Amino acid sequence: MADDNTKYGWPAPEQRTLIGKSISRVDGPEKVSGRAKYTYDVHRPGMLYGKVVRSPHAHAKIVSVDTSGAEKLPGVKGVYIIQDKGSEIHWAGDDVVVVAAIDEPTAADAARLIKVEYQPLPHFVDDFTEPKNVAENTGPLTQRDLFQMFNNDAEDDQVIAAVQKRGITFKVSPEMAQRMKDNEVSNEVIKALQAAPVKEAETTDSPYKKETEQVKGDPDAAFKEAEVVSEGVYGCPVITHCCLESHGSIAEWTDSDHLFSHISTQNVSGLAGQFAQALKIPESNVHVHQDHIGGGFGSKFGIDRWGAYTAQVSKKAGGKPVRVMLERDAELEVAGCRPSAFAKVKVGAKKDGTLTAWQSDSWGTGGPGGGGAPPMPYVVNIPNQRKQHTAVATNIGPARAWRAPNHPQGCLITMSALEDVAAKLNMDPLQLMLKNIALTAPSEDTYHRADTYRDELMIAADLIDWKKNWHPRGQGTDTTKRGLGLAIHTWGGRGHNSNCELSIHSDGSVNIKIGSQDLGTGTRTAILIVAGDTLGLPIEKIQLNLGDNQYPADGGSGGSTTIGGVSSSTRRAAIDAREQLFAKIAPALKAQPDDLEAVGGSIRVKSAPSRSMSWKDACARLGTQPIQALGKNPGPGDLISSGVGGAVMADVSVDTETGIVKMNKMVSVQDCGLIISMKTAESQVYGAMIMGIATTLYEEKVMDANLGQMLNPNMDFYRLAGIGDVGELIVHMMTGKGYDERGPIGLGEPPTVGPMAAIGNAVANAIGVRVPFLPITPDRVVNALKGGNNATV
């Protein structure tokens, strides 16, 4: 390993020519000029246009489907029933029939002629009201229940007791056992699961499912001894991804069993299997392509129902290309919800601010499946805890991963509760956080997380001038009040499986193929920076091909695993290719291959730098056989790691008459190990703050209880922040010693976690009372100031 680390490890700071530098994203020119082709922009020859008939009911049985009218309409080339008679609908907007026609107007006319009869069933869309008097679930544990327990770091003896007492609903296969082992589930727990009685899952009419209470330490004693106890209720609603490029694809059959799909996806290499399964064709017959994607945020990992039916209706239309891109209302209704989370929280502390006890009763919905508890208390591991979560099954729509799944919710609830404790103690929340910083170190802390948080908090405090601008809650007599708030957050990282093929040709050209995707995070730029830095070439000299499943397979871009995956596979490929090139030309330079280096477009002898050869001349010696190297992740050497910390601070002004919150300033200080592409990394953090502002102040999937329908499936009332709504923004990346040596760690999730909590805390600090629920709209601020309860909806 040590040798591999020496061989593949990242260059020392003084040797980095591109890594960590501010370099403009390589696909910038295409994007700013409108030339970049997204899936929505692809226009295949003879392409047909799809239109989908959707259920207006949130819960219903389909009684009949009559497509005859549509089939007779001239210009209609295919009709495919997605959900036929007898199917059960679980959310409004669900897909029922798709038609393909020569143009969009014709497709719309055809869709209007389709008659679907429904038998409406009772629906439930209220995730906001606190579930009361719900009996704790005592039935057998599902896989989801267990996942929840693991996710919440439940103690082994509690898990084992529950497994033994309640049984489980599934059989533990050897693969599953191995997977658990890989994920650090203890042998005792795995053994208990293997020995547990397998029972039928319980069915219930209640939307509520109360999960097993989780206890750590002795919360009863801790609350009894606490010198101060603060209680509060906090939460945030279901929000939607609102990708600007909606979900969708263009499907065509190149012959009777070969599918070609242009699809908007975060998972180019991972879709063929899904298509194969849905369409009953060999996986190798599926070709997936995507050049650019207009946003995913965690919602575009699957082919989805629409991916499958687009292929089905194409088949009905004789294999012609059919485009189905979701319309905006459908995008907001069916293409992804972030689970809501609400909690009643009690926190116990000593007078000096030492946190001693946590109790939370939480609830929230992740759609029809109910959904799990966010991690609480978040990051700050209070020694004594009692937690109880109730999952609420609703017809709001299916949940999907949303940047840093569950973390923003857990962070909001925890950091809000801690700020309330500080206020009750009349203590600066920054001091409270620093006082308890040791609680933030994970159990197996390998890199002094607590120190990172402390350093980040101090830097953030400096950048926002905390000392000067912070004041105890709700001071001042002006109509407009200013406040500061903070939050800290974490995320894992590591790298997904990645394969990078790099070839060097005799004309000096370099070509990279990788089945990855660039979500706008700068993946292309980062890959080229790594390759360019390793080969001593400017990035313009390297051709990069990604976005196709015919290139070496790469993981989906989720969980902040892309940079770890592609940077290390690219580094390994480039090192191996470089090694081959060195071996080839070492004799000509009268040197040993390992005494060569590639710098500034030439190959030179390290011990005698005057002996060198231009890159072009070096490659000319390759002859007809290009160099090819396949770099993998995981692979030799330890190039990446996991686990980062970040701190966010917000400065807001609140007009206490109108209840309008204005962002003055926000600071995000983030660690992500070794930064490959500084400019796009910073952009990720800026973006995370801005997204957080929208989520905190504006976003909400508003459901009508009677209709079971979304009331704001448009961008008028599903509101995003504009350029004038975000205030001053400052990003500070933690770099250098203590960070760089960890290797790159992904940034897609971590900086998105803290902003909601930081802004919410700043509002509480400004106006002197907590606005418990997001979004912090004028009505809620006004109600909070009046001391009313904030259940405005």
Add this chain to the structure above:
Amino acid sequence: MDDLPEKPAKHEQGDKPKKSKSSSSSGVSRRDFLKISGVSAAVPLISHVGALAMAEGEPAIHGPGKAPVSLNVNGKKLSAQLEPRVTLLDALRDQFELTGAKRVCDRGTCGACTVLMDGKAVYSCSVLAIDAQNAQITTVEGLGEPGHLHPIQQAFIDNDAQQCGFCTPGFVVATKAFLDQHSNPTPEQIKHGLGGNFCRCGTYAGMRLAVMQAAKTKGA
């Protein structure tokens, strides 16, 4: 003079009451027409009106089927047969493969479809193609291309004012219209002047810098 782009209002004033009493050249007064359409409500209204000759020449009536539509886009004349219900955005994208303008909200809110019509930023999703025929239309493709980028486009790159890039063309075009009117903008003017475009990835920090840079480049 921007207040009065056409004839002085005095004319209109004098014209109004007299004209509104005149009858159509076909001899059917509007009153009569109303009666006609009243008794034949079951028949689509359209069929008569098209047949009726109206005052001062017949008004043009197109559709509902396809009609010839000719657009002037980026200095080129582009023609197609389109139903009147086709929007300018869809015509640009699906007929002429100018896909820089994006379809996002499709309801005149998000700004991703922004193009210039006679130099002014408009939401092309909310303009009918048939109604855009007399305008000079500029799309993001008409501002510059890789290798020959417009200073605004270059400024967006330099300041990384984009991530996924789906809102970017709309923002670039909106910025062009904005800077044409505000050559030396204040931050307040930027807030107001670019308030009709939304970005989901969150690239406003770079955009603000890009707008300022482009303003300076232009002035130089």
Add this chain to the structure above:
Amino acid sequence: MRPFDYAVPTTAEQVPGLLGKSWGEVEILAGGSDLLSLMKDEITTPKRLVNIKQVAGLHAISNEGGASQLGTLVTLDRIAAASQIQHQHPMLASAAGDAASPQIRNVATLGGNLCQRPRCWYFRTGHGLLAQKDGKSLVLEGDNRYHAILGNDGPALFVSPSTIAPVLIAYNAKVRIVGPRGAREVPAEKFFVIPKTEQEREHDLRPDEFISHVIVPPAPGVRAAHYEVRQKEAFDWPYATAAVALTMNASTVQSARIVMGHVAPIPWVSTEAAQALQGKAVTQATADEAAKAAVAKAKSLGHNAHKIHLAQVAVKRAILAAAGASPAGGAA
């Protein structure tokens, strides 16, 4: 969007004959921003569009002895930029410049702004203007956070969406309407009506009529300001707006026009607030009193009590801003 035919009259006289006899058969296309959205969602499904943009005489802003006459096709962008409006009716210029977004202001017409349909989310998702289902009001039973707090005794519970209309009413503007029987003028205040059935619209137009002009009378010396409680700086719909026009006698208010937007199915003229201010100097206290009077009769529908408060704030701030505004120019 459903198919329709598309008529392009060139004279005002041609227009009424092309229009329908009941609402929804035919729609007038001017700026189109709102109309095309409604048609895409099939909230309105006209068989014909009448594009009136080729009609001569509807595009001008002119000065009639201090009165501003605006053609129905004048865009908000032009209203905001017109030096005549800025001088004679500055509140109108300012409200037009604040409306919606640049892209909307560039195409949205004055007539279209007055005739735009409510933003009620039940209406916009296809549940009808009055949003009734099985004889019950979806609004009353559902999420009415943005709905009416005044004029909400009948079945119409949406709010009038125009931010320009309250301003025009505060200026005592008139709306000129052309129909098959010629032209008529109605005060802007009377132009807006609260519909009682699904078949009606939110204004005094008949289906075969259209707005040709808006005439804003001279307002020399009038101090006016509007205030909008809107959460976002970017494109967003306000919770409440207020337009206030004050005629001052030295330091006291001789007469006031106080009109709220986004609070009722029509722009809501508050004579109570105007009376409260009459004969008094404008101070924090008198503005506050008048603002309270403006919402004295307001009634929450269950989830919109905050709007009562926000409307009150809008009125108070508009009064204070108006008192501090420079008086409008006289006849040009």
